[in-house]
Amino acid sequence: MEKSKVYSYDYDDYEEGDKGADTMVADILADSELPELDEIVIGDWGDAWEDSVNQIIDAIVENKEKFSHIKSLFIGDMDFEQCEVSWIIQGDYTKLWDAMPQLEHLTIKGSTDLVLSEGQIKHDNLKSLTIICGGLPKDVIESIRDAKLPNLEKLMLYIGVENYGFDGTIEDIKELLEKSDFPKLTYLGLTDSEIQDEVAQAVVDSKYKEKLEVLDLSMGSLTDKGVDILCQHIDEFKALKHLDAHYHFISGEGMKKLQALSISVDVEDPQEEDEWNGQVYRYPMLTE
C-alpha cells in the first residue's frame, strides 16, 4: 500500500507563527517519515493567495535527491474555506520535470500564475496529470498539447470559466486533442466546463476515443445535447468502461439514455438552470 502524507499549515501556524511557503519544504525534509513516503500532498502553505508556490518548487528542486523516491505529488490541496481556488497563487513548474524523473502522478490545484513549463514538458514516467481549477489558462492547455509524456495514461483537466481564468475557446480544446501525442491515454477528463456539450463533441471527434476506458465530462454544463452526441458515437468508444457525468443539466429522459448504455455511468447530482432576464445560466461546479 502506498504511503501518503499531507503537509499543510493552518491559519495560526502562519498568522501567529513563522510558517509559510519558505518553511514548507524544510518541514517536509525534517520529517523522519519522508524516506518511507510514496506520495506527498502539500495543502495550505500559508497565505496561499499572496505567496506563490515557487519557493516550494525551488526547494524541492534544490533537494531533489531527497525527493527521488516520491511517485505522487499534489500541490495545493486546499478547500474553499482555506482559499478560493481562483485565489491560490500557483507557480512555475519548469524545473520540476527534470528534478523528479521518477514522478508518476502530479496534481495541481489552482491556475493563477501557473506555468507548467517555459519550454516543452518532457517526462518519461508521468502516468497521470490532474489540474483542478476554476479556469484553465490557454497557455497551460498549449503546454499540455505540446508535452512529451509517452507514458501518460490519465489526463484530468478542469476547464472552468472565463471569470476564473479560462481564456481559451473550444478551438483550444480541439487542438489539445488533435495535436497532443499521448499514446497510452486511457482516462480523459475534460470537466467543469461551461461549454461541456462542445467539449463532448470535441472528444467524440478525437483520435483518443477508441482507447479511452474512462471518459469524465462531469461537473460542467452537460445537457441533453451532449448526451445525444455521446450516444450517437458511443460505438466508436471501443474500450470505454465508464462515463462520469455527475453534476450536470441533463433531463430525466437524457439520464435514462445514458443509463441504458452498456457501460457504467455516473449521472448523480443533477442541477437546475438559473434564469435571469430571459437568459439561461448553467454554472459549472467549481465556479459558483
Add this chain to the structure above:
Amino acid sequence: MNKTDKKIYLIGDERTKRFSYFQLAAEQLGVNFICLPWSNYKRTWSADILEGGLVKIDPPFWQEADFDKMRDKLEWYRSALMEFGNKEAIYLNTPSVILQMLDKRYCKKVLCDAGIATTKAVVWQVENFEHLLEEMRQSQCSSVFLKPVFGSGASGVIGFRCHPHTGAMSAYTSCQIENGSLYNTKKLTCLTKPSQIQPIIDQLCKMDVMAERWYAKAEHNEKKFDLRVLYQLGKMEFIVARQSKGPITNLHLNNQALDYHELALSKSQLENMEMLCLKATAQFSQCHMAGVDILLKKGSLTPYIIEMNGQGDLLYQDIYGENIVYKRQLQWLNSFL
C-alpha cells in the same frame, strides 16, 4: 408557597415540535405541565403566573423572512424576557441567560474574557461595507463571517472574503434584496461582484452586525461539518454533526445532519469538547442548558465555540429517537415539586 402549589410551565407554542415532543416526554414520565402560549401572552396570561413556578421558556414560533419585521419581533421578545426576569421562579434557563445568549456579541465577549476557545471577533460592530473592508485590512483578516448580533441560525449570516491585494471578493449568503428589503431564502449562493455584495452588506448592517474570523472547518466524506452539542445539567446530552458542501452548515439551509459517531472522534476529543462546554456554560449564572455550536479546525481538529444558544435544544435526531433531552429537563423541573 405550599409545595404542592408549584407548577411546571412551558412558555411556548402548541404548533411546534418543541411543544409536542416536550408533551410526549411529559406523558411518558407522568409529569404534568401547563403550556403558556406565546400567542396569548398578556391576553389570557401574564408574567405574574410564573411567580414561584418551575419554568421552561421556548422561543416564539415565527416564520418571518423579512429582516425588518424580524427585528421588531425580536425587540418584543426581548422585552417579554426582561419582564419574566422580574419574577421569582425556578427556570431551566433564566430569562437573563436566554437574553445573554441571544446577544452574540455579549456571549462572545464573555467567552473571550474567560479565555475560552471561541472563533475570534474581527469587528465587534460593523457599520457598513466600507467599514468592514477597512477593519479587515487593518486586522489583516481576509475571510470573515458576518452575523446579526440578535439572530438565530443562518439568518443573515454572510461568509465574506476580500483578497487583500487584488480586491477580489466572494460572499456566501442566503440573503437577497427584494424591493429594497433584505430577505432570507433557503438557498445559499456565492456572489463575487462588489456591486452585488455591497448593497446586501450595507442593508444587513442596518441591523446590529458583528464579524468574526472564518476558520476552515473539518471535513467528513468531502463535506464540511460542525457540531451542535446540547450540554445540559452538567453533561453533553446529545451531539449532532451538521454537514454542508458550503461554508454555512445550518440545517435550515437543507444541509444534512449526521450521526456524530460516524466522525469517529476520539475519547480525548470528546472530553475536550465536554470541558469546553462545561467552562462556557459556567460563565453564565443559572445556565442549565445550552446548545453549543462547535467547529473543529481543519487539520488539528481543535474545538472552538462558534456561538451558544440558551434555547438550542430542538434536535430532531433526539426527539425522533429517545427524546432524552426533554425527558431530562422534565425530570429536573419535576425534582423541585
